[in-house]
Amino acid sequence: MAAPRQLPARVSGIMVPASIQDLEALRALTALFKEQRNRETAPRTIFQRVLDILKKSSHAVERACRDPSQVDDLASSLQLITECFRCLRxxxxxxxxxxxxxxxxDAVCIAVDLIFLFRELRVEQESLLTAFRCGLQFxxxxxxxxxxxxxxxxxxxxxxxxxxxxxxxxxxxVSYSSMILFTSLNSARMKDLEENLNIAINVVEAHYKQPESEWPFLIITDHFLKxxxxxxxxxxKMSNQERVTLLDIIIAKVMADEPLTKEEIPVFLSHAELFASTFVDQCRLVLKLTSEQYTDDEEALATIRLLDVLCEMSVHGDLLGxxxxxxxxxxxxxxxxxxxxVTGTDTTNIFSACSYIKADSNISNMAEGFKxxxxxxxxxxxxxxxxxxxxxxEMDAIHLILDNCSPDDRNPFMTQWVVYTIRNLTEDNTQNQDLIANMEEQGLVDASLLKKMGFEVEKRGDKLILKSIHDAPQPVLGRVITEPCPFGIERGERGLRAINTSRAKSP
Structure with missing residues (x-):
């Protein structure tokens, strides 16, 4: 590699400071190293020279840390530090x-020490931030x-x-430090994170604040979830908002187009145990949302998000069992x-049925769709x-489920989920079929409602038979289609419960 041209000590009779010569030489090197062939032929002595400049320039930062009044005199040193990091990067x-x-x-130690000094200064000068960022990129x-x-x-x-x-x-x-963490993590170092949970939680918080940044998301999906x-x-240890963020990522992982691998299944069984156990213990917290003063209660909202995770996990056969x-x-x-x-029927609250459709409304409360x-x-x-x-x-819940078959704007696709659930309850189960048939005979269930759901009751002698109307619409992926489909496990309306997304209109 051709070495960058050295500037003369004097230009037109004017003495050129050494720092300017160094800065111009560094910029030339940085440009040369954009080419692969120049990187591959670079002599080790060049890197030693760059590090000498970096260490010399870092003394000014050390002095500014001891004496904040010297921060304003850092301009030339920060320029050199930035260009050293760019060159090495x-x-x-x-x-x-x-x-x-x-x-x-020993460049790693030098760079890390400088970054600690930058953080200690706690000055938001753009030149300092630029040097900080370039050090992390290196x-x-x-x-x-x-x-x-x-x-x-x-x-x-x-x-x-x-x-x-x-x-x-x-x-x-935040993004560059996340990149370093992602690059450096492996299975052995995950143990270190278990002893420093604040780092792992900060990654989740970083994703919440910067969802557009890929590095925190990749750390969570490719490392934490394993x-x-x-x-x-x-x-x-998380706050409830951080829990919701983590649960959202898990939902995205479970709903991804690529299915869980054989290696991931045992891990997600452990996650399923955690979330099922937490939901069983805490699910009644959502009842706080019936009071206006608790409509934004984060603990209740995190519990609601647990239900979403369990719904998506139950789509996968290995997790369903x-x-x-x-x-x-x-x-x-x-x-x-x-x-x-009962609460939504007796009083008016977030769980009460709403029979009109708001065409342009947004889902701002995660309690919507919970039922x-x-x-x-x-x-x-x-x-x-x-x-x-x-x-x-045995829990006398079939009539309860049927009683929720009316359209409800707070619970999109409610009717379809009731149809789906009744079909799974009655499949190869004559006892449950007979129960629903007798409900219709006693007037506890409207025959037109059963027909709307794809069922009819037929009397054969002294026996009532619940029959499926095969050409009735069946629920799938939150829509209604006109072709029959087999009973089974259904996915939810993808994206419907995400915060700040537009509401899907009921069909």
């Missing part, structure tokens, strides 16, 4: 040899696909760098449905499961 791009050479010159590039460099970064940066950067007010600093122990420990047998889950869901149905999702989960838990079918009957 570019040199490391897809170049294993340069990564090793620069690391062996650490990310030197660690990329290089285990030895990742180990060095982890040794020097963990946990202080992540604790100080992941909650920084500058979005780019560790049931970490997720359980995090969930216990576990949830169907989870002690107390079906009982709690049925009991809660009964409580909010329909309870019915949906009951349907999934009863899919091809005679024990649960009979349990719903």
């Amino acid at each position: 570019n040199a490391c791009i897809e170049c294993f040899v340069n990564q090793n050479s620069i690391r062996n010159l 650490l990310g590039n030197i660690a990329s696909r290089n285990e030895a460099s990742q180990s060095a970064v982890w040794l020097h940066a963990f946990p202080e760098l992540f604790l100080s950067c992941l909650n920084h007010p500058d979005k780019k600093i 560790s049931p122990e970490l997720v359980k420990a995090m969930y216990a 576990y949830l169907q047998a989870y002690p107390g889950l079906l009982d709690r869901v049925v009991d809660l449905l009964r409580l909010i149905h 329909s999702h309870l019915i949906r989960l009951i349907g999934n838990l009863c899919y091809k499961n005679r024990v649960n079918q009979d349990k719903v009957n």
